[in-house]
Amino acid sequence: MSRQRTSGARPLPVLLGLAALLLGAGMFLFGPAHALVLARASIGRILIDGSLQHRAGTALPRVDLRTGVVSDDGSRTCRLVHEGVAYGGRLAEVDGGSWSLELDSLSPFGGIRILRFSRPVEPSRVAWKASLDMAGMLGVAVARSELVSLEMDGVLLGLWQWAEVVGEDFERHRHLRSGPVAVLSCTGSTPWSIDAHWTPEGPDGQVEAAHERLTSLVSLIHATDLPDSLRTDSLSELVDAAAFIRLRVWEELFLDGGRAVPHLIPQAGSGRLYPVLSAEGRSSVDSTVTPDVTEILLRDPRWKGHYLQARERAEKLLVDRSVWSTRVLSLTQGLAPHVARDRDAMLRLTSLGSVPVRTSVREWEEEVRSQLHRFQHLTNGT
Amino acid sequence: MDAGDEELVSLFQGATEWLTLLILLALTLQLWAWAADRGLRPADRGGRSGWLLVLLSFGLVVVMRLLHAEWTMALVLCGSLLVAGLLSRMVHDLRLGVPAMLLAGLLGLGHVLSAIVLALLGTLVLLLSRPSR
Numbered sequence: 354m355s356r357q358r359t360s361g362a363r364p365l366p367v368l369l370g371l372a373a374l375l376l377g378a379g380m381f382l383f384g385p386a387h388a389l390v391l392a393r394a395s396i397g398r399i400l401i402d403g404s405l406q407h408r409a410g411t412a413l414p415r416v417d418l419r420t421g422v423v424s425d426d427g428s429r430t431c432r433l434v435h436e437g438v439a440y441g442g443r444l445a446e447v448d449g450g451s452w453s454l455e456l457d458s459l460s461p462f463g464g465i466r467i468l469r470f471s472r473p474v475e476p477s478r479v480a481w482k483a484s485l486d487m488a489g490m491l492g493v494a495v496a497r498s499e500l501v502s503l504e505m506d507g508v509l510l511g512l513w514q515w516a517e518v519v520g521e522d523f524e525r526h527r528h529l530r531s532g533p534v535a536v537l538s539c540t541g542s543t544p545w546s547i548d549a550h551w552t553p554e555g556p557d558g559q560v561e562a563a564h565e566r567l568t569s570l571v572s573l574i575h576a577t578d579l580p581d582s583l584r585t586d587s588l589s590e591l592v593d594a595a596a597f598i599r600l601r602v603w604e605e606l607f608l609d610g611g612r613a614v615p616h617l618i619p620q621a622g623s624g625r626l627y628p629v630l631s632a633e634g635r636s637s638v639d640s641t642v643t644p645d646v647t648e649i650l651l652r653d654p655r656w657k658g659h660y661l662q663a664r665e666r667a668e669k670l671l672v673d674r675s676v677w678s679t680r681v682l683s684l685t686q687g688l689a690p691h692v693a694r695d696r697d698a699m700l701r702l703t704s705l706g707s708v709p710v711r712t713s714v715r716e717w718e719e720e721v722r723s724q725l726h727r728f729q730h731l732t733n734g735t
Numbered sequence: 736m737d738a739g740d741e742e743l744v745s746l747f748q749g750a751t752e753w754l755t756l757l758i759l760l761a762l763t764l765q766l767w768a769w770a771a772d773r774g775l776r777p778a779d780r781g782g783r784s785g786w787l788l789v790l791l792s793f794g795l796v797v798v799m800r801l802l803h804a805e806w807t808m809a810l811v812l813c814g815s816l817l818v819a820g821l822l823s824r825m826v827h828d829l830r831l832g833v834p835a836m837l838l839a840g841l842l843g844l845g846h847v848l849s850a851i852v853l854a855l856l857g858t859l860v861l862l863l864s865r866p867s868r
Binding site: 363364365368369371372375378379382383388391392394395396398399400404507 | 743744747748749750751752754755756757758759761762764765785786789804847848851
């Protein structure tokens, strides 16, 4: 019986030839070393990430947004579907490709009604979220946030983050107060300068009292002619000094010389303002323009001692007891399959500058590990 | 790096990803063809996978990768298997059409680990079964 043979060139050698041609073109366009890195990342994304399928879909909450009618102001009706339950609300696009969702009812995420959805911008996707978790562990009031797998109108957008927008319900969400509370939010990057613009929100009486306290605080920061002891005593009457020192310790450990721009909320009873860290992104203050609250507090030996104790406790907790490394690694392992499934993700490798590289999860994990080493180096003080 | 360079990088990486999938597919089909057509005499050994099967399977990979709706993907995969089953009896080059479509479906879904397992098991089954004549 005669056998039918396939004539012409075999597919495999032709395809391997094509691959060699493509690599040659890449080397010509981007240089040999860079082309090899790009090719390795692409092949790794297909082979290695595709092999992580057994863990896919188990670690991150899945959020499905289904949008509807667009109104005159640009916002649109929206339903958030989480674990089979739909929550109605309105969705509006805000700057930088983020989405703000205001729900009609309490959300499945701690009852928070106003959520800001954004893509994690850092290369590792993990360090910022882990550092916010650490802020909470160090006793800093921090807005809630969570990494989710986001789908919008049937299209998988991949790894996103929702963040609580700090507002008058901040204490109500945490069952600290039954009603709304005044919140002061700075719109610039120098909150303690004379001309800083603060936006108040909340019940009328409380807002006025909080704003008055803030005005006194800013005046006191700039009252350089007063003796330090008087300034620190007055400061500790206006603000929750211990809370500001805990925030300072966190900033030194995680912001690498930067300063956060916190929201301010008056405490129930005393009315002292305490800082609340926003989860939406890093906001650095140029501390050379004006001194901040903690710099004045640390001139007082009592608060300096308090600061040193807080710093020692934080380092013990995060480094000696490995709380930080455990959190980073658990987040990394949990998120890896989602990044692998995130077909639109363009992860950026810091080692390649601004070159966008679709890197594999293994390389991404290496990046997280290098960040961890940098953190340990920082806290060792070497 | 300007926007044009970024587009070139994306184009290069996209082409590399598609070519990786195509080579994976061609390599497995070549292995299966060799296992299915093995013979004791050189004249009996076929061992060639044709362009037709490789390109049809790759077409399914492309379609599955571009689709997101689960029901649509399931229907496309079912339809491809049915058509491959019918054609495999009529066209000699497509005799491995059904397992090839299953492999393409798994690659299209991004289930590379399952595709590798299918490739290895398929080779084993074809080696142990009677050669087709």
